[in-house]
Amino acid sequence: MDEQPAFEPRPPGDGSAPGDGTGQALARAELSEFLRTRRARLKPEDVGLPDFGRHRRVPGLRREELAQLAGVSVAYYTRLEQGNGRNVSAEVLDAIARALRLTDAEQAHLTHLAKPKQHRKKPSARQQRVRGTLCGLLDTMEGVPAYVIGRRSEVLAWNRMAAAVFGDWSELPPQERNWARMVFLMPEYRELFVEWDQKATDIVSYLRMDAGCHPDDPRLSALVGELSVKSQEFRRLWATHDVKEKSHGVKRLHHPLVGELSLSFETFALPDDAEQSVVVYHAEAGSASAQALRLLASWGTDATRAGASVPGKQ
Numbered sequence: 001m002d003e004q005p006a007f008e009p010r011p012p013g014d015g016s017a018p019g020d021g022t023g024q025a026l027a028r029a030e031l032s033e034f035l036r037t038r039r040a041r042l043k044p045e046d047v048g049l050p051d052f053g054r055h056r057r058v059p060g061l062r063r064e065e066l067a068q069l070a071g072v073s074v075a076y077y078t079r080l081e082q083g084n085g086r087n088v089s090a091e092v093l094d095a096i097a098r099a100l101r102l103t104d105a106e107q108a109h110l111t112h113l114a115k116p117k118q119h120r121k122k123p124s125a126r127q128q129r130v131r132g133t134l135c136g137l138l139d140t141m142e143g144v145p146a147y148v149i150g151r152r153s154e155v156l157a158w159n160r161m162a163a164a165v166f167g168d169w170s171e172l173p174p175q176e177r178n179w180a181r182m183v184f185l186m187p188e189y190r191e192l193f194v195e196w197d198q199k200a201t202d203i204v205s206y207l208r209m210d211a212g213c214h215p216d217d218p219r220l221s222a223l224v225g226e227l228s229v230k231s232q233e234f235r236r237l238w239a240t241h242d243v244k245e246k247s248h249g250v251k252r253l254h255h256p257l258v259g260e261l262s263l264s265f266e267t268f269a270l271p272d273d274a275e276q277s278v279v280v281y282h283a284e285a286g287s288a289s290a291q292a293l294r295l296l297a298s299w300g301t302d303a304t305r306a307g308a309s310v311p312g313k314q
Contacts (some may be wrong), residue, residue: 027215028083030241031113035081037241038100039066047099069099080114088114105209105245112212130157130276138162138278143297145263145281152210152220153179153203156276164296165255165263165281166192179203180223184231194252194260204237205244212243251281257299258292 040060049065061069067077072092080088080096093114097107128150138146138159145165147158155169155177163169167188169177176182180203182189183196193199211220227234246267253261263281270276283289 027113027212030212030215031110032081032083034110034113034241035096035100038102038106039063039081042066042100047101066096066099070095072096103244105243109209109212109243128154128156128276134270134278141280143293145293146278148276148278149179150276151214152217152223153206155179161293161297162281164299165253165261165293178223180207180227180234184227184234192253192255194254199251200233201237201242202244202246204234204240205242205246208238208241208243209245255292255296258295261289261292262287263289263293 042061044061044065047061047065047069049061049069063078063081064074067074070077070092072095076092077096090111093107093111097110100106102110130148134148135157138148138157141159141161143161145159145162147162147166148156150156158166158169167182183193183200183203190196207220207224210217211224214220224238228238248264248266250262250264253263255261261283263283265279265281268278268280270278283293
């Protein structure tokens with residue numbers, strides 16, 4: 001017989017905010033939903049099991065099938081999926097991760113959720129700050145957009161070219177210099193990113209990773225709650241429980257002044273602060289995008305004033 005869900009899913013931002021003493025309870029709820037959604041995406045034939053049930057009432061694998069693959073008892077796995085990960089060993093988590101075919105990022109997220117005491121850092125009330133020498137380095141990077149991103153997808157520092165390409169973030173209040181807020185709440189960024197759906201998915205996946213590491217962060221909880229209320233797309237993506245880490249790739253933009261841009265990006269985590277990363281964009285040598293970047297660089301502050309401060313407006 002197919003099992004019922006371990007608990008009724010709770011929408012984010014429902015009042016049970018991290019930071020109010022419920023961080024561990026939220027971590028258990030996150031663990032339960034994460035395991036359930038990872039199990040739901042697998043079918044018996046995906047993992048070499050026979051499918052004898054014609055009328056499966058739950059998507060994906062049953063708990064007993066997953067427990068069989070991981071080599072644990074059904075009762076033990078059921079307790080874990082119900083959010084009781086206390087004293088679970090690293091070996092058992094590894095076995096479950098293999099059975100669920102988790103990516104490296106997903107396995108790290110599972111570990112953070114199952115063992116929050118060992119991995120959670122106490123959230124700091126102080127403002128995230130970027131070293132002055134790093135800000136100086138950004139300023140010397142002429143011709144390439146670069147910025148520093150921190151916790152909760154917050155943009156902490158940027159150079160002149162980043163402002164010319166993505167918008168003059170100095171015109172925004174500090175609390176709004178946040179990729180999640182910009183992508184989901186500012187229509188101009190929907191116009192800026194040609195593949196907006198992918199950008200939105202990436203942002204939510206990063207926030208999920210952050211939430212797994214810091215379930216007691218009240219500012220992150222407030223951000224998720226606000227976005228859940230204001231954006232239907234965010235609510236849908238948040239409910240998938242997908243996580244990923246993306247250190248490089250290509251972004252296609254429709255810039256209001258120079259038109260189409262195809263920019264590769266690389267992300268570099270700071271060795272002395274893993275919660276801050278430098279993101280640098282560049283165009284292929286000799287390409288139309290490289291020429292467009294040179295044009296933006298030659299315009300300087302005029303490019304920002306003309307339209308990049310509001311990316312989607314002509």
